[in-house]
Amino acid sequence: MPKPPPIWLFDLDNTLHNASHAIFPAINANMNAYLAKILGDGDTPADEETVNAARIDYWKRYGATLLGMVRHHHVKQEDFLREAHQFDDLAAMIRAERGLAKLLKRLPGRKILLTNAPRRYSRDVVRHLGLHRHFAQHIPIESMRVHGQLRPKPSRQLLRKLIAKERVPASRCVLVEDTLDNLRSAKALGMRTVWVTQYLASNPNLRRLSGQLSLHGFMKRPACADVKVKSVRQLPSRLGRLRK
Numbered sequence: 001m002p003k004p005p006p007i008w009l010f011d012l013d014n015t016l017h018n019a020s021h022a023i024f025p026a027i028n029a030n031m032n033a034y035l036a037k038i039l040g041d042g043d044t045p046a047d048e049e050t051v052n053a054a055r056i057d058y059w060k061r062y063g064a065t066l067l068g069m070v071r072h073h074h075v076k077q078e079d080f081l082r083e084a085h086q087f088d089d090l091a092a093m094i095r096a097e098r099g100l101a102k103l104l105k106r107l108p109g110r111k112i113l114l115t116n117a118p119r120r121y122s123r124d125v126v127r128h129l130g131l132h133r134h135f136a137q138h139i140p141i142e143s144m145r146v147h148g149q150l151r152p153k154p155s156r157q158l159l160r161k162l163i164a165k166e167r168v169p170a171s172r173c174v175l176v177e178d179t180l181d182n183l184r185s186a187k188a189l190g191m192r193t194v195w196v197t198q199y200l201a202s203n204p205n206l207r208r209l210s211g212q213l214s215l216h217g218f219m220k221r222p223a224c225a226d227v228k229v230k231s232v233r234q235l236p237s238r239l240g241r242l243r244k
Contacts (some may be wrong), residue, residue: 001180003243005109006174006192007166010135012115012122014178014199016232017096019128027084031055031065038073038167063181064116077083077142077150081118089168090121091128094112100227103233104134112137114162114175116144117151153215154185162188174242176232184224196232 013019035055036045066084069075087093104111111134115122119140124131139162144150146157152177153159163170170190177183178200183193221228227238 004168004172006172006242007168008107008109008111009114009173009175009186009191010111010175010232011175011179011196012113012117012125015176015196016100016131017094017118017125020199021095022093023087025091026087028055030086031084034057034080035065035069038069038075042131060181062152063154063170066141067150067152070150075095081141085121090124094125096126096129097231097233099233101130103235104131106236108239110136114139114153116141118142127191130229153179153182156185156189159186159191159193166200176235180222180224187224187226193224193226194232194235194238194242195221195228196230197228198230214216 005134007016013038032048032051032055034148036048038053039050055065055070058065062068062071066075066077066080069080070077073146075118093193113122113126113135117125117140119138119142122140123132123138123193125133126138132138132215141150141152144155144158146155146161151158159175166173171192173186174192174194175183175186176194177186178196180195183195187193227241229235
């Protein structure tokens, strides 16, 4: 009897398009300006070192800087997301490979967009790329709630809730991601995992992502990744390894 097709959970930024090219630098600048205002004394914005430390610390601790700002500084979620994702011309900033729509069409199974990005931004990006019709569901950060609390990736509670909703074994779900923390959570729950690496080297947050490792050391396939690919376009050729 053939195995049932997988449920694909696709990340967006630096997985389906090159957010490192222009979008991540713009988000970092927007976020830093907003954090400087919030972390300042009311008259003087916080200095760059303080802002960078808070942004990265909250991102590492909670999976999203937003969560730290909401928890510790009483920031409104909608205010943060609006300020961080303001772009003069988003379409001009998007860079992606050709053939992604054909790739998604070829892959067997349902596809879900699972992104820590906000709804409006992620919707605009996938529509610009012509990928929206290939996703059965779109789960942005605003929808990542468990028992009323915001739980973005890498929350295991979020992933458990998603598995339960899909009514499938965790092993039928495949998370396709560039972020290792998210893959670790998925792997711990029994999901299959794919690490996408082609945009990592130009990620403005690479130094903090890799820690003390050299780029070569960081790019080695870790235990949390069943498959490592440079591009999502390699997925059809790796289906055998993902369905063992």
